[in-house]
Amino acid sequence: MRRNQKRQNQTAASQDFEQEALSHLGALLAVGTRLTKNPSEAEDLVQDTFVKAMRARHQFEAGTNMRAWLLRILTNTFINRYRRGGLEKSVLEGPDADPLADGWVGTATMEAMRDPESLALRPVLEEEINDALDELPDEFRLAVLLADVEELSYREIADIMGCPIGTVMSRLHRGRRLLKSRLYEQALAMGIVSPEPVVGNNAEAQADGSPAPVDLNEYREKKGAVG
Amino acid sequence: MNACRRVLPLIETFVDGELKASKVLELEQHLAECELCCERVRLIQAMQVSTRRAVRDDAQPSATLQARVQNALVAEREREALVEASFDEHNRVLPWRAIMPIAAAAAFILVWAASVGTPPRPRQNASDEASLASSTTANVEQLIDEFVNYHADDPPPQVTEPSQLLRFDRTVGVPVRLPSLQQYGAHWIGGSIVPVRNQRAASLRYKLDGHRVTLYVYDSHRFPLRVMLEPRVVRNVPVYVGNRHGYSIAAVEREGVGYAVASDLNDRESAELVASIR
Secondary structure, X not given: OHHHHHHHHHHHHHHHHHHHHHOOHXXXXXXXXXXXXXXXXXXXXXXXXXXXXXXXXXXXXXXXXXXXXXXXXXXXXXXXXXOOOOOOOOOOOOOOOOOXXXXXXXXXXXXXXXXXXXXXXHHXXXXXXXXXXXXXXXXXXXXXXXXXXXXXXXXXXXXXXXXXXHHHHHHHHHHHHXXXXXXXXXXXXXXXXXXXXXXXXXXXXXXXXXXXXXXXXXXXXXXXXXX | OHHHHHHHHHHHHHHOOOOOHHHHHXXXXXXXXXXXXXXXXXXXXXXXXXXXHHHHHOXXXXXXXXXXXXXXXXXXXHHHHHHHHHHHHHHOOOOOOOOOOHHHHHHHHHHHHHHOOOOOOOOOOHHHHHHHHHOHHHHHHHHXXXXXXXXXXXXXXXXXXXXXXXXXXXXXXXXXXXXXXXXXXXXXXXXXXXXXXXXXXXXXXXXXXXXXXXXXXXXXXXXXXXXXXXXXXXXXXXXXXXXXXXXXEEEEEEOOEXXXXXXXXXXXXXXXXXXXXX
């Protein structure tokens, strides 16, 4: 009789698990789609992840973040299946000048980039973001997806990616930086922002009293170093 | 001026809510007097929102996917019940249909045995061994071994004409049709009837780019290979995959017919091959 009771408990626990796991289907599909860059492969990956999770459910610690746990299974499955040698790494090492991240773009430009007026352009922007994400090396892309889309903590991301927190931070920074500069170029191309007058007077930056000129000097130094 | 440069590396960590309290104070002080850095914060936040929306909007789970995943979970529960039933048979406890992986079942039985004051029985005597041998999991494990060993031995084929395969149907108990793996550049060499676990399976030998590939055709009810292999999905087809003795094995089931590829290709390639069978 005790056994029956226990069995019922276990069946109920299993159903709860399944239900909670399925509530994360959207999150897994979103990350899976960007990882595989292919909607039908993403669906295979997601189904795989669920079955694996089901098999390993006794390893899940109740009370911890199930979405993070499922994303770890998804990531490992992705690596085993598509990236036998581990995540694809960035070939772009070293600092590449980026106007936004390096901080020599003025307030008005940044404001324009996130201006509600450009909301009409949102579909274009979203497509641009997805394209830009697809172009990132796996390890940057994954960091950005886990932080900005799934809103996981650095600790959780480090666990999923199997790397120290410092590495998560630098991958995240680099990923976002590449994303930002891509969007900046797009904003320039669409005329949402105008090119910064990088040489000579930056009237706008000075007008709002921001310390942009210092950053501009930094930029000039860089330019000088390059050209 | 220099203040901006100093706090710039902190901004992202701050936006992520991961900055140490002492640094948060420093940054907030700076933000109170620097519009440019405030705008930097707002831009990162705006980008996060846009990225989240862009990625989510691009991948809304369809009802089909939902159903697919649910079906896969049902299949997985059935598989567990099968493993468990054979485990129970081995342990001579009453069959009960609970949904637990085999390790949990083992732990539970040990706990239960201890709680009623009976020490867990070590598997020593002959009858226990016999019952283990008759259980499904052991059967399937052995079957997989036999499939792989037979592939490794590579005996000459009994027939080399596709038309001769028709005679295999009655022996194997399921229709044996020759799947063309031509799209992968595979050539059929020949076929044999293989005795495995007191049953018969058809073995079809192919050559693919210098690799030997053996495709088994069998009654999937008698040989539930999925019980002991890892589930995987390839182009929407559930495939069961494993590695034994350095060979990969991948199986699919279609309308009661099982197909299993044993090869020295990697498990992903074997899975791909077997998933392509229609």
